[in-house]
Amino acid sequence: MNRAAGALPACSEGEFSISQLSPGEAAHWDLLAESVPHSCFMQSAPWASFKKREGYRVIFAGVRQGWNPVGGCVLYAYPAARGAALFAAPGGPLLPAEHLAVGLRLLTRFCAPLAELLGVASLRIEPAVPLAPQPGLLLARAFDETGFVRSPADILPCESWLIDLEQDEVELSEAMKPKGRYNVRVARRHGVQVRFSSEEADIPLFYRIFAETARRKRFFGEPYAFFINLCQTLFAAGRAQFGFASLDGEVLAAIFVVYWAGRATYLYGGRSFQRGEVMAPYLLHWEAMLNAKRRGCRLYDFYGYSDNPRHSYFPFSRFKKQFGGYPVSYPGAHDHYYYGILADALVDLLNNLSGELA
Amino acid sequence: MKSSSLFVEQNKKRIAFYIDGDLQFDSSDEASYHEYLVLPALDLARRRHASERLRVLICGGGDGLAARDVLRFPEVERIDLVDYNPEVVNFGRTLFAPFNKDAFNSARVTVHLQDACSFVEGAAAGSYHVVVCDFTHPRCEQDAAVYTVGWFEALRRVLVPGGIVTTNATSPERSPEAFWCIHQSILAAGLRSYPLHREIPSFSRAGYGRWGFFLASPQPFGYQDAAAVDPPAGYVSFRTRDFLAACRFPRRHAEVRHGVNCHLPDVPSLCHYLWNSERDEDLCGCFSDFSRDTVEFFSAPDHWNGLLAKLSPGSLAHVARGWLEASRSGQSGHAPNLVPVRHPYHTTEMTNSWGASLPEAVKGLDLTELVGQMLKRAKSLPANLVDDLRKLLAALQAGTLPKELAPRLQNILWLVLAAVLSMHLSHPDAVFAKGGGGGSSSNSDDTAFWGTMLAGGGIVWLVNLYNRNK
Numbered sequence: 001m002n003r004a005a006g007a008l009p010a011c012s013e014g015e016f017s018i019s020q021l022s023p024g025e026a027a028h029w030d031l032l033a034e035s036v037p038h039s040c041f042m043q044s045a046p047w048a049s050f051k052k053r054e055g056y057r058v059i060f061a062g063v064r065q066g067w068n069p070v071g072g073c074v075l076y077a078y079p080a081a082r083g084a085a086l087f088a089a090p091g092g093p094l095l096p097a098e099h100l101a102v103g104l105r106l107l108t109r110f111c112a113p114l115a116e117l118l119g120v121a122s123l124r125i126e127p128a129v130p131l132a133p134q135p136g137l138l139l140a141r142a143f144d145e146t147g148f149v150r151s152p153a154d155i156l157p158c159e160s161w162l163i164d165l166e167q168d169e170v171e172l173s174e175a176m177k178p179k180g181r182y183n184v185r186v187a188r189r190h191g192v193q194v195r196f197s198s199e200e201a202d203i204p205l206f207y208r209i210f211a212e213t214a215r216r217k218r219f220f221g222e223p224y225a226f227f228i229n230l231c232q233t234l235f236a237a238g239r240a241q242f243g244f245a246s247l248d249g250e251v252l253a254a255i256f257v258v259y260w261a262g263r264a265t266y267l268y269g270g271r272s273f274q275r276g277e278v279m280a281p282y283l284l285h286w287e288a289m290l291n292a293k294r295r296g297c298r299l300y301d302f303y304g305y306s307d308n309p310r311h312s313y314f315p316f317s318r319f320k321k322q323f324g325g326y327p328v329s330y331p332g333a334h335d336h337y338y339y340g341i342l343a344d345a346l347v348d349l350l351n352n353l354s355g356e357l358a
Numbered sequence: 359m360k361s362s363s364l365f366v367e368q369n370k371k372r373i374a375f376y377i378d379g380d381l382q383f384d385s386s387d388e389a390s391y392h393e394y395l396v397l398p399a400l401d402l403a404r405r406r407h408a409s410e411r412l413r414v415l416i417c418g419g420g421d422g423l424a425a426r427d428v429l430r431f432p433e434v435e436r437i438d439l440v441d442y443n444p445e446v447v448n449f450g451r452t453l454f455a456p457f458n459k460d461a462f463n464s465a466r467v468t469v470h471l472q473d474a475c476s477f478v479e480g481a482a483a484g485s486y487h488v489v490v491c492d493f494t495h496p497r498c499e500q501d502a503a504v505y506t507v508g509w510f511e512a513l514r515r516v517l518v519p520g521g522i523v524t525t526n527a528t529s530p531e532r533s534p535e536a537f538w539c540i541h542q543s544i545l546a547a548g549l550r551s552y553p554l555h556r557e558i559p560s561f562s563r564a565g566y567g568r569w570g571f572f573l574a575s576p577q578p579f580g581y582q583d584a585a586a587v588d589p590p591a592g593y594v595s596f597r598t599r600d601f602l603a604a605c606r607f608p609r610r611h612a613e614v615r616h617g618v619n620c621h622l623p624d625v626p627s628l629c630h631y632l633w634n635s636e637r638d639e640d641l642c643g644c645f646s647d648f649s650r651d652t653v654e655f656f657s658a659p660d661h662w663n664g665l666l667a668k669l670s671p672g673s674l675a676h677v678a679r680g681w682l683e684a685s686r687s688g689q690s691g692h693a694p695n696l697v698p699v700r701h702p703y704h705t706t707e708m709t710n711s712w713g714a715s716l717p718e719a720v721k722g723l724d725l726t727e728l729v730g731q732m733l734k735r736a737k738s739l740p741a742n743l744v745d746d747l748r749k750l751l752a753a754l755q756a757g758t759l760p761k762e763l764a765p766r767l768q769n770i771l772w773l774v775l776a777a778v779l780s781m782h783l784s785h786p787d788a789v790f791a792k793g794g795g796g797g798s799s800s801n802s803d804d805t806a807f808w809g810t811m812l813a814g815g816g817i818v819w820l821v822n823l824y825n826r827n828k
Contacts, residue, residue: 053363054786055498078701078785084777085784121781152718153788204367220708220790225379228365335722342777343731345674347739349773350732352675354740356682357769 008059011109016099018106021060021072029060029072033094034261036071040091040128040156041260043074046237051076053229057118061110063095063103071095073107073125077118084121084345086335087111090155091128097138100127104146108336121342126156126333139331151333157304158332161317163325165264165293165300172289172324180282180322187283190247194287197242198235203227206242209254213270219312222268227256234258240267243291245284252280257288264292265301285323300325362494364445366453373457374560375421377446377494384560385457388423389594391526394556394604395571396427396490397589397596399524402579403488404433405586406520411435412487415516417474417504419492420446422458425467428490429459430590438486440470440477447471475503481516489513491525497702502628505540506621510547514576523549523574528632530555530611531567534641536631538615540572543628545662546620549574552584552655554604555645568645581656606652608644615660619667630672633699634706672698678776685772685817697779701786708789712779719778720823726754728774746770759821768817775820 010019021029030045041047048058057079062072073093077085095103104125111123125148129139143149163172173181207227214221234240239260245253255269266288271281289300302320305327306313350357365376374384383391403412412434416424420441428437439462441447447469451462461467470477474493491513496502503509505527513523523544530537530553537553544551552573561569573579584605587598621628669676680696697709729751736744746766753759763771782788 053361076785076787084781086781086788088785088787090787124785149722150718151722152715152782153712155787155790200365201368203365220705220711222790223379223703224376225363226703228376228379229363232363232365337723337728339724339727339731340735342781343728343735345781346728346732346773346777347735349675349678349777350739350743350770352669353679353682353773354743356679357743357766 008110008114011106013102013106015066016063016070016102016106018061018063018072018103018110020110021062025062026060029062029074032062032069032072033074036094036096038127038129039094039261041239041258041263041265042091042156043089043094044239044260045074046234046239048074048076049237050230050233053233054226055079059114061093061107063093063099063106065099070099071103075111075123077120079118084342085119086122086124087115087120088124088126088155088333090126090333093125093127095127097129100138101142101145104142104148108146112338115338115341119341119345121338121345123336123338124151124155124333125336126151126154126330128156128330131329131331136331143331143334146336148334148336151335154333156330156333157313158330159305159313160328160330161302161305161320161325162328163289163300163302163323165289165297169290169293172293175324177322177324180324183279183282183322184286186277187245187279190278192245192247192252192278192280192283194243194245194284196288196291197244198231198238198240199242200231200235202242202244203231205244205251206231206254206256209251209272210256210268210270212272216273227268231256241291243284243288245280245287247275247278247280250274252278253284255284255288257292259292259295259297262296262298263301264288264295264297264299265303267303281319282322289323362443362446364449366449373453375449375454377443378497380495380497381560381564381566382421382494383423387559387595388457390556390558391561391569392423392427392492393589393593393596394554394601395492395524395526396424397430397593398554398584398587398601399488399490399522399573400428400431400434401587401589402573402575402583403522404431405583406522406577407487407518410487413485414438414488414490415440415478415481415486416490416492417441417478418494419490420450420469421454422450422461423454424490424492425461425464426458427593428488429461429464429466430592432590434466437464437467438470438477439467440472440474442471442473444471475509475512478509478512478516483515484518484521485516487518487521489517489521489523491523493526495528496629496632499626499629502621502626503623505543505628506623506626507543507546508623510544510549510574514547514549517576520575520577523572525572525574527553527570527572529561529567530570530607531642531645533632533635534611534614535618535635536628537570538612539618539621539628539631540570541615541660542618542620542663542665544572544574545660549576550578550655550659552579552605553607554601555607556604567642578659579656581654584656602654605654605656607654609651609653611641611644612653614641616663617665618663619665619671620662622666625667625670627667627671629700630670630698633702633704634672672700674777674780677780678773681772681776682769685768697783700783701789703786704789709783712783712789715782716775716779717823719782720775720820723774723778725774725824726751729754742766743770759824761818761821763817763821771817771820 008020056076059075071094073089075087077087240258243255244251253271258265304313305317367374372385375382414437416439493504527540528536541551554571558569619627
């Protein structure tokens with residue numbers, strides 16, 4: 001990574017600096033991004049391409065210690081906003097724990113002129129760093145020092161359920177709950193077939209199952225257009241696959257898995273409400289774990305988990321726990337407000353509506 | 359120019375083409391769409407300009423299907439087809455050639471890989487007898503530029519006297535206000551407007567609803583012109599009697615046109631109408647049985663309603679005004695308007711569900727800092743508002759907000775809430791949030807939340823929240 005000749009001014013603090021990456025540098029971003037601990041696919045170049053297709057403005061910012069790149073951040077802003085908008089870095093910034101505080105200070109300074117330019121009133125970060133005791137304290141201190149407060153909304157789930165794929169197949173199976181293992185066998189006995197695909201032609205097949213599940217389970221599902229863009233960009237980059245479980249030619253369950261930084265993330269999925277007795281989703285996830293392991297992944301991430309019976313993830317979480325594994329918590333999204341920008345929007349508003357405030 | 363994603367679903371029986379995830383055509387019934395878009399306009403034009411060879415401009419339509427139907431008319435001398443997307447045009451030349459009857463190989467067709475707006479801008483006045491607009495459905499304000507008053511004025515300029523514009527529109531069934539907004543924009547541009555609607559099965563299956571089109575011309579048509587439409591042989595779906603039925607609208611539906619704005623670049627309305635149509639649900643069903651009380655515009659030409667909005671619907675100022683009005687009336691009224699949808703992926707249910715996150719959004723704010731920053735920028739504000747902000751800052755600095763706030767201060771706090779909510783919802787992904795400081799991503803009874811907020815509880819709630827947080 002060379003120093004960028006980007007349009008945005010670089011910032012520095014001691015031996016550390018942050019600057020916008022040129023398009024050429026951004027092309028090499030993934031090499032660095034994948035090597036930073038606790039990296040997240042939403043900070044990858046393929047994900048950035050997908051978000052560009054979705055109409056987002058994407059900015060790559062690189063952090064260096066001296067001349068050495070040590071991390072950075074992919075920032076997303078949606079330009080069509082009316083009034084103040086926000087920057088989001090889901091899964092970011094990517095920074096080694098020891099450089100987190102200085103990285104956050106630099107990031108907030110780097111974004112300030114850009115915020116003014118784009119009318120952005122908040123910078124939302126969401127590092128995917130597990131809240132094990134030590135990093136948790138470090139993170140909390142760094143957030144406090146740099147004026148980040150808990151955001152009202154997370155883009156990533158702040159709790160998840162992980163399977164350690166560094167175990168061998170027998171160990172993985174033994175780590176499952178007996179009911180989970182049994183259901184995998186039930187699916188096999190019924191003759192459920194699993195296949196993986198990164199063919200665009202399978203998008204309608206996947207979406208039919210996903211949309212049916214969203215409708216029945218009453219969650220907010222993304223539309224067809226979203227999946228076309230998502231699959232076309234991530235498949236082309238070799239970063240995602242569909243998994244389908246079928247019986248007698250009928251698809252009973254489908255998943256969309258993203259591969260990034262040694263982790264396979266089950267991002268979307270659904271199941272048909274036919275033939276529930278054959279337990280197709282159990283075999284599908286089991287095969288997806290083995291498939292991910294063959295691809296060199298070290299973790300299978302069920303993406304979203306909650307022990308809270310009032311949380312919408314609770315019913316899905318009981319299913320996920322059948323595969324063994326362990327829960328993980330993240331700090332969640334945090335916002336740094338650019339109060340001047342928000343004040344600008346409000347003063348404009350007061351001017352517009354001053355006659356109606358009495 | 360933004361890039362588009364193209365996707366083709368193909369099996370032995372049919373082919374379906376999507377741009378940015380929106381169905382453009384399904385070969386099983388595309389004739390129904392393209393023939394209603396093209397044939398009436400061309401047939402009316404050849405009768406009106408009987409002694410002339412026709413020049414036709416197709417804007418969009420890179421799949422070649424509209425061109426195929428224009429080419430059915432031997433009176434057409436030349437077609438200029440302008441589409442900015444070379445990939446779509448390439449499909450038109452290759453994959454779709456069996457469906458468009460190899461239209462791009464016709465000597466009468468010239469393809470221009472260019473943005474339609476700049477092409478029309480550069481075209482000489484009076485260049486075309488017919489302009490066919492076959493654009494993708496708008497997904498953002500930028501896309502909606504081809505439905506502005508200015509766009510229709512530009513088309514009027516390139517028409518010969520008595521020339522005709524035909525344009526695809528939106529679904530009158532799913533978004534009545536958006537449909538009639540296009541009607542008003544055509545009228546405001548000095549053209550007569552003749553709306554049509556048509557059931558297209560693949561569109562209905564995709565959830566788009568009954569589809570709409572407009573014929574427009576600077577010179578009026580009468581009912582006898584419409585009744586005489588009889589295109590040359592070879593078409594698949596078009597029937598004159600169905601066309602006449604397509605021109606009739608349930609009166610209750612057509613009444614909507616009196617209250618909608620036209621679409622202007624600096625005061626855009628169309629996307630807001632498109633994405634916030636749920637309150638029009640009661641109108642959706644009126645197409646199923648409307649035989650008795652209908653209107654059509656060939657017999658009774660319509661006129662622009664003259665509405666010129668100062669605030670764009672869905673803008674922060676417009677939303678904030680809605681909040682102020684609702685808080686004064688103490689009722690949530692048209693709840694969907696309080697948190698308007700601003701992205702095609704969202705629904706009113708999604709944006710309203712953000713009410714559950716509002717307490718966390720407010721908790722994270724440093725109101726003292728915000729009001730301080732507002733005062734630094736307050737030079738342009740009336741003196742009484744500056745005084746109010748000073749009082750508010752003093753109370754915040756003292757650490758407690760008084761429970762009895764003056765009405766104007768209450769209103770300022772309403773504006774703060776509206777601006778903060780608007781900021782959070784400006785990021786489309788946030789609406790699919792996975793939970794957060796505010797709790798879970800489950801759907802809740804959001805109407806009740808907004809009802810309580812607006813029935814006098816909102817500012818008390820905010821004051822209590824702030825004081826408790828302190």
